[in-house]
Amino acid sequence: MLQRLLFGLITVTSLTLVGCANSPQQLSPQPKITTQLAPVGHGQPVSVRVVDGRPSPTLGSRGGLYPETALISVNGQDVLPKLQAQAEAAVRLLGFTPTTSPGAPQLTVTLAELKYQSPKEGLYVTEASIGATFKSDVSAGTRRYSGRYAASLNQRFGMSPNQETNTKLVSDVLSDALTRLFKDPSIGQLLSSQQ
Numbered sequence: 001m002l003q004r005l006l007f008g009l010i011t012v013t014s015l016t017l018v019g020c021a022n023s024p025q026q027l028s029p030q031p032k033i034t035t036q037l038a039p040v041g042h043g044q045p046v047s048v049r050v051v052d053g054r055p056s057p058t059l060g061s062r063g064g065l066y067p068e069t070a071l072i073s074v075n076g077q078d079v080l081p082k083l084q085a086q087a088e089a090a091v092r093l094l095g096f097t098p099t100t101s102p103g104a105p106q107l108t109v110t111l112a113e114l115k116y117q118s119p120k121e122g123l124y125v126t127e128a129s130i131g132a133t134f135k136s137d138v139s140a141g142t143r144r145y146s147g148r149y150a151a152s153l154n155q156r157f158g159m160s161p162n163q164e165t166n167t168k169l170v171s172d173v174l175s176d177a178l179t180r181l182f183k184d185p186s187i188g189q190l191l192s193s194q195q
Contacts, residue, residue, distance in 0.1 A: 041095030
């Protein structure tokens, strides 16, 4: 009798832990440019703007016992200033000078997509697919250029990932996609052609 009671208690406890473990997570990622960039500019001014083009701050669900309450989100007001700082730093590495002057060539970086998907079935989150997509729009005089840059990561877990783990994973994917954008040689070429 005692064994059956203990087993029932353990089962209830483990289900409660799974339910609690998958509560909503508000992430605060730290995107970083992860590689050296070849300077192609000569100090020319460039207006740099970063915008959030996502339809929602929600990336997706962490799955688990209650997937509809285990949502992951990244607030645009939190991540945009960090992306802006990284974009300006990257423009400097490319040899340009970020400016707010009207009439300067413009680079607009749009966070087009940020998603987090985990398997729908099962109580435990054992893997997640994370993806980020940026869009670039360059205008210099009469010339225009646009590009899309995506990065993704498929991660397996031994146990349901905590907020710190998910923050690092989302940061890594954002950093990868942002670095791909600034490694596109067409951006630097178009900006440097405007003397």
